[in-house]
Amino acid sequence: MIHIKNVMKKILKNNLGFSLIEIMVSVAILGVFVSLVFGIIFYVNKSSESVKMSSNIKNDVKSVFDFMISNIKEYGMNNSVVYRKTDNCYSNFSCVEASFDNGSTYQRMTFSDTNISRLDFYYSVPSNNSMAIVTVVMSGYIQNSHKENRNFSYQGTIEIKNYIK
Amino acid sequence: MKNVKGFTILELMVSIAIFSVVCVSVLELVNLSNRSNNKSDKSNIATDLASEGIEIVTYMRDNNFLNNRTYTSGILGSDRSFILVFNNINNTWTIDFGNDNNTESINSCSTSTNNSCAIYKSQSLEYYTQSRNNINSDLIKTDFYRLIEVQSYANNIKVTSTVLFKDGNENKIITLEKDLWNW
Numbered sequence: 527m528i529h530i531k532n533v534m535k536k537i538l539k540n541n542l543g544f545s546l547i548e549i550m551v552s553v554a555i556l557g558v559f560v561s562l563v564f565g566i567i568f569y570v571n572k573s574s575e576s577v578k579m580s581s582n583i584k585n586d587v588k589s590v591f592d593f594m595i596s597n598i599k600e601y602g603m604n605n606s607v608v609y610r611k612t613d614n615c616y617s618n619f620s621c622v623e624a625s626f627d628n629g630s631t632y633q634r635m636t637f638s639d640t641n642i643s644r645l646d647f648y649y650s651v652p653s654n655n656s657m658a659i660v661t662v663v664m665s666g667y668i669q670n671s672h673k674e675n676r677n678f679s680y681q682g683t684i685e686i687k688n689y690i691k
Numbered sequence: 692m693k694n695v696k697g698f699t700i701l702e703l704m705v706s707i708a709i710f711s712v713v714c715v716s717v718l719e720l721v722n723l724s725n726r727s728n729n730k731s732d733k734s735n736i737a738t739d740l741a742s743e744g745i746e747i748v749t750y751m752r753d754n755n756f757l758n759n760r761t762y763t764s765g766i767l768g769s770d771r772s773f774i775l776v777f778n779n780i781n782n783t784w785t786i787d788f789g790n791d792n793n794t795e796s797i798n799s800c801s802t803s804t805n806n807s808c809a810i811y812k813s814q815s816l817e818y819y820t821q822s823r824n825n826i827n828s829d830l831i832k833t834d835f836y837r838l839i840e841v842q843s844y845a846n847n848i849k850v851t852s853t854v855l856f857k858d859g860n861e862n863k864i865i866t867l868e869k870d871l872w873n874w
Contacts, residue, residue, distance in 0.1 A: 562714070566717060566718065569718065569721065570721050573721045573725050574721075576728070577724055577728055580728045580729075580732060581728075584731075584732075584735070588735060643817075644816070646816065646817075648777075648779060648782035649782055650781070650782045650783050650784075656754050656758075657753045657754055659746075659747070659750045659782075659784065660782075661743075661777065661782065661784075663816070663818045678732075679736075679812070679817055680736065681739060681740070681743065681819045682739050682742070683743040683746050683747055684746055685747075685750040685753065
């Protein structure tokens with residue numbers, strides 16, 4: 527019992543701790559280090575989100591646009607293939623819809639993370655001896671789970687052979 | 692507390708150096724992937740704009756043929772380079788050779804003093820067009836420039852559609868070519 531008491535006394539009497547300055551310096555270094563590491567993690571995470579959105583645009587949106595352009599080029603703007611923009615497809619997001627059966631049924635071409643702000647077809651009005659030309663404008667944005675948006679805006683112009691509308 | 696052996700300054704410096712090399716390389720990698728991503732987005736749009744130029748000239752050649760005109764009518768002037776102007780009221784495209792007879796190159800018409808090849812974007816309707824004089828407040832200048840050049844041969848013309856886009860300080864150029872024949 528006496529032995530333990532002596533040891534406790536020894537520990538409590540030992541004044542050789544850290545000085546306030548030493549503690550402050552070490553806390554400051556630790557703070558800088560931790561904020562650096564967290565900054566890097568945050569930055570990497572943010573960029574990976576942006577890369578993901580960009581790849582979604584390429585895979586989901588640009589491919590729909592390219593398909594639409596080549597489809598119109600092949601079949602023209604007759605009634606067998608119809609593209610349209612429909613509002614409130616996915617809650618308040620608009621989508622591109624396509625019909626491949628003269629407009630009796632439509633299917634969605636874009637996904638729920640994509641909002642289409644504009645899908646416009648500018649036809650030239652052909653005279654008697656004229657090819658038709660159509661300029662297609664498609665724009666909007668893609669939104670990730672953090673409600674961050676990335677815009678896209680595509681335009682293509684194609685000469686078409688038949689014009690029935 | 693008798694042990695006063697800490698790290699030497701050399702050891703500290705080496706560890707900081709290693710740590711910073713690791714940090715910098717990770718950040719550089721992420722940055723690189725970001726930049727190349729943006730660049731590929733832009734080059735996608737540039738390719739579309741270049742192929743649009745080819746398509747419009749082809750359309751004009753076809754219409755010339757259907758209306759019994761020379762196939763190069765309105766396409767081949769003394770000026771061998773032009774821009775394409777979109778009219779969103781009647782949905783037509785027209786060729787604008789400019790006032791001078793100089794055949795331009797994409798590099799000469801995309802500078803800070805002469806940006807006559809610039810592509811503009813409508814803020815309200817979001818279409819892309821070019822223009823030399825009718826630039827209203829709805830049209831904002833983009834980072835893209837387009838010039839169509841035409842070379843004449845015995846039985847055909849070669850149409851070259853060039854789109855230049857600014858990526859940071861770098862200029863990137865996408866060029867598409869098409870031979871149009873006299874049917």
